[in-house]
Amino acid sequence: MLRLLTPLAKLWTGKLAVKICSETLECFGGAGYIEDTGLPQLLRDAQVYAIWEGTTNVLSLDSLRALAGDSLGALRTVSTGWLEGNDDMHAASTIRQTLDAAARWLDQHGNQRGQLEAGARGLAFTLARCAAAALLARQATWSTQHDDRRPAAALQRFVRRGLDRLVAPDADNTTLLLG
Ligand SMILES: Cc1cc2nc3c(=O)[nH]c(=O)nc-3n(C[C@H](O)[C@H](O)[C@H](O)COP(=O)(O)OP(=O)(O)OC[C@H]3O[C@@H](n4cnc5c(N)ncnc54)[C@H](O)[C@@H]3O)c2cc1C
Numbered sequence: 001m002l003r004l005l006t007p008l009a010k011l012w013t014g015k016l017a018v019k020i021c022s023e024t025l026e027c028f029g030g031a032g033y034i035e036d037t038g039l040p041q042l043l044r045d046a047q048v049y050a051i052w053e054g055t056t057n058v059l060s061l062d063s064l065r066a067l068a069g070d071s072l073g074a075l076r077t078v079s080t081g082w083l084e085g086n087d088d089m090h091a092a093s094t095i096r097q098t099l100d101a102a103a104r105w106l107d108q109h110g111n112q113r114g115q116l117e118a119g120a121r122g123l124a125f126t127l128a129r130c131a132a133a134a135l136l137a138r139q140a141t142w143s144t145q146h147d148d149r150r151p152a153a154a155l156q157r158f159v160r161r162g163l164d165r166l167v168a169p170d171a172d173n174t175t176l177l178l179g
Pocket of ligand 1 (some may be wrong): 028
């Protein structure tokens with residue numbers, strides 16, 4: 001599981017950092033673009049994560065390597081544990097259904113290397129979102145018991161944006177684009 005979670009965490013947070021810093025600059029309006037505020041540097045520096053953590057493509061291939069073992073089964077088992085005690089049934093069933101869809105996607109494309117690699121980013125983002133949602137559910141369970149409903153609200157909002165980022169690469173297009 002750690003072999004899978006490591007590239008997933010690196011590639012997803014690397015991409016998220018850029019988006020979040022960009023939104024942060026925008027929150028400040030025009031001032032966010034002005035160098036003296038120090039804000040543009042945050043955005044510039046965030047861009048390095050998706051590069052020096054190993055690049056998104058290469059980390060997606062790392063996650064495929066981890067998936068050659070039974071790491072997806074391990075992720076499913078650990079996610080079930082993270083969901084224990086959480087009363088958001090919609091989140092739990094969305095996570096399970098999305099992990100099932102990922103397993104079917106792997107079965108379907110597992111023996112076509114080109115298609116597998118062409119869809120590797122989508123698969124990695126899907127699994128990263130499932131793991132993040134399950135961890136957020138664990139936090140929400142604890143926080144709700146301590147009178148803080150915000151993580152539960154965040155979980156609801158996150159899951160409603162959908163966890164599935166799987167793509168079905170067209171074989172002809174893949175060959176054409178790889179050529
Ligand atoms: C500021 C900075 C600090 C760094 N510090 C360290 C450090 O302390 N220690 C360290 O070990 N490294 C460090 N690095 C190196 C960093 O890990 C590499 O830059 C990174 O792994 C990308 O490798 P690369 O530069 O050789 O790019 P390349 O591997 O040449 O990648 C170029 C492009 O090709 C894509 N690509 C490459 N291979 C494939 C493939 N098989 N399939 C599909 N696409 C592919 C990549 O996604 C990328 O878009 C640092 C880099 C930077 C920018």
